[in-house]
Amino acid sequence: MRPDQSGVIVLFAKRRWQGRPVDVAVPVGRSIPPRALAWLKAFAERQQRPLLYTAQTLSEDGGYAAQQQVFVHGPPAFREQVAAWQRSGQPLW
Numbered sequence: 001m002r003p004d005q006s007g008v009i010v011l012f013a014k015r016r017w018q019g020r021p022v023d024v025a026v027p028v029g030r031s032i033p034p035r036a037l038a039w040l041k042a043f044a045e046r047q048q049r050p051l052l053y054t055a056q057t058l059s060e061d062g063g064y065a066a067q068q069q070v071f072v073h074g075p076p077a078f079r080e081q082v083a084a085w086q087r088s089g090q091p092l093w
Contacts, residue, residue: 007033010040014093017050017078024093025053030064041073050074052082052092 003009007028013021025032025040032053044051054068072079085092
């Protein structure tokens, strides 16, 4: 998972949810390469570790916008919790 080879920076156990570590994955470029994302999702499922990952959004001038798109991989209750954190303005990591 070297960022220069995988295209992703992984922050393991960046926060906790229901006693489980939550991992965060951020792309080196615009988005996480499909092969790396598939590995991360499989790892999350095997280890029962919810995963948050992002993708860059483009601004009107063609560069990256300040906000990133956030995706959630995990059980429905975790998805609901992430939505609640976002509604309340809590940082996700």
